[in-house]
């Protein structure tokens with residue numbers, strides 16, 4: 427393990443994301459030696475906290491997920507410093523700059539800076555501009571990490587991108603899509619590259635359809651306020667589902683260079699067939715959850731901070747198509763929703779009858795489980811690939827023993843190493859937003875008949891009909 431040196435400046439250091447995801451991931455990196463002596467973390471937020479109080483909050487939240495000796499948590503927390511900060515106050519940036527410089531000396535942190543935007547998206551642009559204009563950048567690297575959502579449509583994404591790219595060159599911008607940090611998503615290109623027969627079958631000659639499901643059993647919980655500005659199309663499809671499709675469907679899975687991988691993903695997303703308004707009515711359905719059969723759970727419209735007549739969708743299913751030699755004619759059915767029967771994140775690749783000519787059983791279904799269930803991660807026709815008696819997929823030995831890293835942990839390692847493969851480029855976002863906007867605009871011009879599915883169900887019936895119409899059906903049902 428190679429120790430890394432950097433000063434992290436976490437904007438929004440008192441927030442939910444910082445405490446639930448970032449600090450636990452930094453702590454794991456500390457325990458594994460990636461971070462050791464030469465790093466410090468500055469948390470910023472509006473409240474006037476002392477370093478000691480900030481450290482207490484860190485240790486308290488670590489105790490929720492780790493049972494390590496408190497001593498190591500305290501030792502880790504000694505690398506944390508707090509700076510109260512208002513995003514619009516120039517003087518606060520000068521104070522941050524001075525603190526960062528001082529800590530860089532104290533910890534011998536190599537003049538590297540990671541600026542992490544764990545703050546409301548409306549501040550991303552302002553903060554990035556101030557980092558630049560107030561001269562926060564140091565002599566080593568200066569990497570800007572942007573959380574989701576990256577805009578709420580193409581126009582706002584363009585504006586945001588314009589603002590941050592005035593302050594940082596594209597190569598220093600790390601746009602997070604935490605699905606790209608997940609072990610299975612990172613394994614997909616390797617699995618494709620290592621299994622010739624599987625890769626040979628991954629195209630419109632042999633694939634009947636691909637299904638991506640990101641189902642949650644929970645409702646919006648306490649995030650109603652945020653959800654009212656988003657909806658599942660923006661929250662899950664534009665980013666995570668598109669990136670999952672990118673891993674399955676883009677060319678050259680054996681590519682290792684970030685530039686090549688990004689080029690291939692961009693090419694794929696550029697070939698998305700943007701839907702005409704009438705096609706939206708046919709190919710995308712939306713839903714909003716009602717109470718459950720027993721009337722015990724809240725309907726979406728009864729949740730806190732949700733409008734009583736909200737038209738926000740908590741479920742969508744749709745059919746995505748590509749205009750490319752490889753994928754023309756293959757439907758990519760996607761589905762995501764809250765209050766579904768179980769939590770499940772999976773990709774089902776359904777082959778047709780012709781695969782027999784490659785020695786694959788006709789109509790084989792390969793399922794890639796994004797979150798492992800019972801230690802299984804790949805199923806062939808519903809059973810663990812190792813027991814499937816088909817040599818379609820073999821994982822190299824190292825793959826099996828690879829200890830699972832949390833998505834954020836693996837993404838932070840990449841940021842420190844300057845590896846941008848698992849981050850999204852502006853060109854990719856532009857194409858996916860363009861695709862999503864066409865659906866959103868059509869929906870915004872119509873009044874949905876909500877609520878239209880019972881909590882604990884598979885969503886509205888129209889989601890089943892979407893596939894039945896094509897003679898297909900959902901594999902996960």
Ligand code: NAD
Nearest residue numbers: 438439440441442443471472511512513544545547573574
């Ligand atoms: P949060 O509301 O819990 O935290 C926001 C932070 O910003 C707080 O530390 C707050 O003090 C600070 N802040 C607010 N106004 C400020 C101002 N004017 N000046 C300086 N600081 C200010 O939010 P969160 O849930 O942690 O989300 C942070 C970011 O991460 C958002 O962009 C969100 O979209 C993204 N995100 C969050 C999650 C999650 O699970 N919470 C998941 C994915 C993405």
